[in-house]
Amino acid sequence: MAVLEVENLKTYYYLGKESVKAVDGVSFKIEAKETLGLAGESGCGKTTTAYSIMRLLPENGRIVQGTIRLGDEEITALSEEEIRYLRWRKASIIFQYAMNAFNPVLRIGAQIVEVIREKEGVSKEEARATVSDLFDEVGLEPKRQRDYPHEFSGGMLQRAIIAQSLACDPMLVIADEPVTALDVIVQNKILDLLRKLQEKYELAVLFITHDLSVVAENCHNVGIMYAGNLVEVGSAKAVFKHNLHPYTSKLIGAFPSVIGEKKRLQFIPGTPPNLLNPPAGCRFHPRCPYAQDICKEKEPMYREIKQGHYAKCHFAGELSFEVIE
Amino acid sequence: MLIYDTLISYDDDLEMIPWLAEAWTVSADGMSVTFTIREGATWHDGTALTPADVKFTFDHHKAAPADANYWSLLQHTTTITVSGQVVTVVFDEPFTFAVDNLGSMHLLPKHIREGVAADAAVWDDATNVTAHIGSGPFKFVSRTPSEFIQMERNDDWWGPDNPYVGQLPNIESLRIDVVLGQDARILAMRSGEADTERYEVFGAYVNSILNAPELQLVTGVVSQWDYVLGFNTTVAPFDDPDVRDAIALGIDRQELINIGRLGFGTPTNSCIPAEFFPAYFDNDGAFPTQDIDAAIDLLNDTYTDGDEDGFFDDLDFDLWVLSWDDISVATGTGIKLQLAKIGIDCNVKVMDDGPMYEGIYAEPRAFIAYEMSHGYSAVPDHVWWRMHSDNIVDWGDNCYGLSDTAVDTHLDDFVGATPATIAAAARQVQLDCLEHKPFIPLFLSDDTHAMRAEWVNFTTPPGGPFTSFNPRAMVFMYDSGLVTEPPTGVDWVLVIGIGAGALIVGVIVTYLFMKKK
């Protein structure tokens, strides 16, 4: 059974009477020990998807349709108190800016102890012991749990944040741009750590990033989001090598490759649509070089083109892109 | 006058009456005075009060400058002797008011005070009853600084033996509380916590008292506060005596009382007003009553209205009034209105006391004219302080800048008069003031204070106009048994109603405002 199963999720933000369709019909699932990389430009709905799963939306955000199944719980209909109970037990988050995700005036250890005690109901000493183990696990000296956040470096904070995310033995870890703020060397160390821990604890990981190279290296499956839609999902290899959606192709083309010959980077003309009033039909059609009349009128179906490889394009599988080597 | 006795006191007409001294004399040359001390008086601790105590008091004040007036007077004594019950004080020059001054000293017990410095901490020790032993009608019981003083009746007092008193106080226990704020005082009296207040009620509060069923407004007695209009006679336009004369003619005193004191005042027309100093007043020194035509005629001789604005040119001036005294401020407005009728443009300038006193009493005099009150004591030597040119401007008086050798001589004669010459000297001083008009007497504000209604039918032995600073009248009040109705509550319903209304409006307005936002 899948750890996380999202079915036709629609999350809108309301500005007065108007709604911003930040996530508009997204479906995917993640199995245990599997990593799904969710990639796309800023503002495409990656983070809203993640926050929908944790039910952490701001006051004006609402899940208007769809189901989110976390283990055996359907969470969209749960009360605030019920979802509060589930948070960190079933799913936890690794935040992007670890410096800001820790309360600056509380000791790091105390912040992890606090959640363990809340969720497990154990004594302070037991919780401290757990934190020591976790610190050990992520490569931090256990005695540093008495430090304040500002006394840690960025990499150490990211390790601490990972330790915190594992504190209550969750099934799913949502990693929201976990390494974006770090330099490349530290990035790799952290990513290695994440992979190792995922193996060990059989975690499902939802890995959110705008950095496709990170996705390529770390994720089993990849989902590409554009303007609130999941436009393509498939195994990393399939998506990178045999992408079906023009946007995916453009997005990959927009990224530099360190290895291989130098070539001119592609860029995607136009800007992402205004989600207050998205274009009719396929949302990508104003920027799509292959757009036909049908693309302007009819919204494409999200369909399985090949085994485990889905796309949301009228011409998925029919187009051939200039594939990067 | 409560805990300590004095040698003499005053009746309703401000004539001296025997108090602890049964009699007194002044020699024909005015150089020596005697006091015959009552026999059988005792201190609160039972010790007999003797003439030696009186002599001790004089010596004490001569040595310790606790009071500048007493001290400077006593520096002129040559001998103070006791013979039987008679204390004789001899001066090196005559002092008209020697008896008044000596007679108003609080008598101190020699057996307690002797040998202890006048500024020793013990005299200020609130818990030390012995330090506060006197011989007056009330005994000191306790004092909590800034809170209250508790006293009880001295049943051994000599009052019943004195024909001018003839009884003990009717009140057996007396407490003086510190209640600041006129509102709180009125509430304290209405609730029965206090019976009366010794603080003059100003302006708007007169009506609160008249409207309170439990309270009675006591008035009709002149207070010590004399409002005057003073000129700086050294600068234009008041260096011209005609202008001062014209203004004196332009003033209607009763109208000023109505404006400035809501009618609770007594007009004064002399620098030694009859209403306060009947013994020294002389009608020849009385200021004229209002005559607008005469005032304008006088000014027309010298001044013109060149710009035809209805006011004489060069006669506009700033009139300083005292900011915290609403009587002074309102009266200033009255003066402005009255002077406009004689063509003088008077600009009322409300001053805080600091700069005002600085401008009036310190060199160089910055003021042109002022209107405020001066306080009177039993002794009218204020005329010397105000008009004598020897009295330099230095937190003293003579702020008017009058410098006239003839007037100086008359003033010296007045304060150094003998019993035979005093009447003529007082007359001459009043004539001088009328002639030079360095200031114009306006009115005495009447003593207005509140008292619980049941106390109002009080009897009092001779008390006189000093009620505002002499609580004696209150001491002798007796309870007539009158019971007042409980408060009707009209007053507070209005106040609370307005308050609640304002609150509700505020809440609604704020809510709407926030909702809109």
Place this chain on the structure above:
Amino acid sequence: MHILNESGAVSARTSVGTRRYIAQRFVQTIIVWFMIITLNFIIFRVMPGDPRQALLGEGIPPELRQAIVERFGLDKSLIEQYFIYLVNLFQGDMGYSFSHFGEPVWKTIFDFRFANTFILMGASMAAAIIIGIVVGVIAAARRDTLIDTGSTVTFLVAYAMPVFWIGLLMLMFFGFQLGIIPLAGTITRGYVHVNFLDYWRDYLWHMTGPWIVLTLSFIGGFYLIMRDSVLDVFTQDYILAARAKGLKERTILFGHAMRNAMLPMVSVVAVNLPYLISGAMITEFVFSWSGLGLLTYHSVLSVDYPVLQGIFLFLASITVFANFLADVLYLYLDPRIRY
């Protein structure tokens, strides 16, 4: 501020820096304090008119005048006078009050008036701070609900109403009409207290009126600052993180949001601290509460310069040292600040 590298140097260096910072601030504070002492000396000597006049007042007999002139060395040069002033000051001699039977100024200030003001202001400020903080946090958490709007409006109205007017209403309604609070003073006049407890019961009962009035007038400021501060903290990532961790709302509010939101409050409280000493003149007047506010009022009216000088000096000293303490306190409240 140091950001340590991953190898994590231990904070021995920082604590030395902290100690040096405190020492520096202390020296600064002392310098400022000396400047105030000097200013205090100058102000009362450059006032218009003869400084002796200002210091001596009127109606003081020549002998006493001479004694005071000699005591303060007013016939000497300014430099000598300044030196004498300093010596007198450090011996606790601030001169003699003109209007309180010539008692020493320190006695006029500290005998009982300081205690009265300190107790009253301390109690009302403590209540205002606690209520302001708690309600401010709750209102921020329940933003735009009835609780938020209701408390904002209530406290703003209380804040905006003139203190003397609330005071008079209290006297009128609770004091006179209902008779449940006293009309004046700190104790029942003429009542002999049976023991210490009885005295305190009486004292606290007399304090209710001014206490309520002052608390009402203070809450508004603290409440608004706390509410805004918490709302600001709510936009921070660590609050989102705390919510994501599924902590109880109470824990998030009081464990995470409040602690951070308290930081601006420390400054505000430090700024307000001198009120503890200066007192609320108007409230003290309305309730005849004999404290330093009232003393200032009477001293101004009676031109009692030595007392005013003493109060001014005391207040300025408290302000300077309270700010120093606030800075030190900041070091402990906010672990990020290290020098």
